[in-house]
Amino acid sequence: MSTSDGNLRARLVAVGVDLLSREGTRALSLREIARQAGVSHGAPRRHFPTHQALLAAIAREGYHQLGQQVAEFIRTAPPDPYAQLLGLGRLYLDFARTNRGMFELMFRHDLLRGNGIGLREASGALFGVLVDLVLAARAEAADARPASVTAGALWANLHGIAELWQWGSLQTTVRTEDVETLLRAALDAHLGPAKATRTRAT
Amino acid sequence: MSTSDGNLRARLVAVGVDLLSREGTRALSLREIARQAGVSHGAPRRHFPTHQALLAAIAREGYHQLGQQVAEFIRTAPPDPYAQLLGLGRLYLDFARTNRGMFELMFRHDLLRGNGIGLREASGALFGVLVDLVLAARAEAADARPASVTAGALWANLHGIAELWQWGSLQTTVRTEDVETLLRAALDAHLGPAKATRTRAT
């Protein structure tokens, strides 16, 4: 069995990911993870100094999964950078919607205090992809701002849509249960309305 | 008056707000709030059926404070709707930065399950102000999308900036420790670059 052999550390993370997807964030107690892994409650302490460190490792696995999905999408995507950005936005929002607990865990504030060094790096790599795409997508229309600023604002927009939609406010205030509308609005806003015509191509 | 003689309810919320601003979200345990209020740990149960209900009441107080700040700003603001939106964005980001724990509490997912009905309403009122301002700000430039969509996307952008900046990723990936740059980018993007010239006016 690939899960039972050898490293308990990897098995704890795997059990945490599975438990996080089945039950919510609430079920991710240290003792419950150890229970599901079939070890005593003190065992995780040999591999993770604290509970937050284990949660950070699980969140890191989430960034790994998201990064793999992004890489897989980029590999099998049309060469048009705007279409790539649209698909990337859909991927981000779909990831947030499908893996609710994981998305919530990945951006918890208390996880990068001390032991979450890898989290900023993981998100930074994903952000680099976004910067490159933004740079390519708005190459024709000259923009005064650096691409990192536009990419940052765009990422913030995507993240805000995911966050507010998950929180439930957008479902009642804005009539759109379609996140797609907000995604289009954000893309068109940050990349310029000239690119909006390509939206129909997808 | 059931609320006046039982002023413990209001005192619990006040103690929670104070405790939340001094220590973090971690300190907001039911027993600690009761301790700071000078009552036994079972006393809050007479006014709030569960711990989450008390937290929801504290978050509601946060929405109240934010709403008062917004109303105060609108009252003493220049009539230019774009300048009002800029100030409103600054106000939102400043509120998120100044009252970290409160902002985190106000958008916690588990608080509107069951007892958080008032939270969506409180945020909905603030959103209405935003929709009106967006409607007025882009009156000249005709936009195909309804104002609620633009306002929703803009709010999501503001919220995402606050969230990602608090999380810390924007501080390392984007070199700007200035949230102002991202705020300007978001406003110019969603309201059209034609309005960007007015940015220098403030």
Add this chain to the structure above:
DNA sequence: ACCACCCAGTAGACAGTGTCTACGGCGGGG
């Protein structure tokens, strides 16, 4: 005036949590 009643607050119990410490067994290197 009296008495019953309700109600806010107290105190204790219970299960569950994260962290710490002492202990056991097991395998590899001196």
Add this chain to the structure above:
DNA sequence: CCCCGCCGTAGACACTGTCTACTGGGTGGT
């Protein structure tokens, strides 16, 4: 061979949220 470091176990400790029994005091009804 022995000894030591590693890894998992078991129990304790101080917490937490929730539930239940209990008490004190004020109010309303008769």
